[in-house]
Amino acid sequence: MRCAQSTAAALGYELVDVERAARGLLRVTIDRLPGRAYPGDAGPAGDGSERGSITVEDCEAVTRQLQYALEVEGVDYARLEVSSPGLDRPLRSASDFQRFEGAMVALTLKEPFEGRKAWKGVLGRAAEGWTLTFEEARSSRQLSFALDEVRDARLVPVLDFKGRRGSGGTAGPRAAADADGGQDR
Numbered sequence: 001m002r003c004a005q006s007t008a009a010a011l012g013y014e015l016v017d018v019e020r021a022a023r024g025l026l027r028v029t030i031d032r033l034p035g036r037a038y039p040g041d042a043g044p045a046g047d048g049s050e051r052g053s054i055t056v057e058d059c060e061a062v063t064r065q066l067q068y069a070l071e072v073e074g075v076d077y078a079r080l081e082v083s084s085p086g087l088d089r090p091l092r093s094a095s096d097f098q099r100f101e102g103a104m105v106a107l108t109l110k111e112p113f114e115g116r117k118a119w120k121g122v123l124g125r126a127a128e129g130w131t132l133t134f135e136e137a138r139s140s141r142q143l144s145f146a147l148d149e150v151r152d153a154r155l156v157p158v159l160d161f162k163g164r165r166g167s168g169g170t171a172g173p174r175a176a177a178d179a180d181g182g183q184d185r
Contacts, residue, residue, distance in 0.1 A: 003069040004028050011062055012036055016085045016092075024078025026070075029085050030054060030062055034099060054084030087157035094147060101125055104156040107132065109149055119143055120156060 001018045008015040008030050017029040032038060032054060040057055059082045067080060091097055091105065105123040113119075121134030121143070132143040 001075070003073045003075065004066060007066045007069045008062060011065060012038070013058065013062060016090065020077075024076075025081060026075070026077035026079070027081045027083070028062070028066065029083055030058065031085050031089065032058070059083060087159075088154045091153040091155070097123065097130060097147065097153075098125075100155060104158060105132065105153055106156050107145075107153040108151045109145065110151045111149070113143065117151070 004018050005015045008028075012033060013030040014033055015028070016031050017027075019027040019029075021027055038055075038058065040055060063080060063082045066082065070077065070080070088106075091100060101123055103123055104120070106118070106120045109117045109119070111117070119132050119134065121132040124131040124133055124142075126144055129144055129146040132145070134141055134143070
């Protein structure tokens with residue numbers, strides 16, 4: 001939807017997804033752009049803004065502008081929902097993969113490789129394509145893939161209930177691959 005894209009971009013956000021759901025719901029998912037300052041970023045530590053997370057204020061600002069744009073464009077909808085992509089943010093474009101290089105990612109291939117489609121590991125770049133590095137049988141392995149081989153890719157949520165102190169030991173999106181090599185149990 002072009003007006004959602006242009007509205008998000010004009011306000012300094014990335015449009016992650018637009019979805020039409022049942023009963024006239026129009027769901028728009030936005031994310032902050034890395035390296036850009038946003039209103040409220042200088043807030044008190046621990047409010048989420050220092051990590052670049054979407055805030056309620058971000059969603060409100062996009063909602064207000066998008067309501068006007070949708071009316072001008074004559075887009076039919078009953079309810080508008082603007083939200084963040086969540087902890088398990090989808091990776092859809094090459095720029096998403098570049099932005100989250102080094103992060104823990106779960107991906108599903110279109111065709112099985114070594115008997116499975118689901119893989120989980122640390123995203124990396126290869127000379128021609130991408131890699132996923134994971135631990136399997138006490139050794140590190142690497143899966144190479146091209147974006148057109150991927151059905152679905154998402155960040156793996158990394159929760160740190162101890163952390164918010166800002167010390168060096170807190171977990172983040174660049175955590176190491178888990179020991180099971182991405183196999184779901």
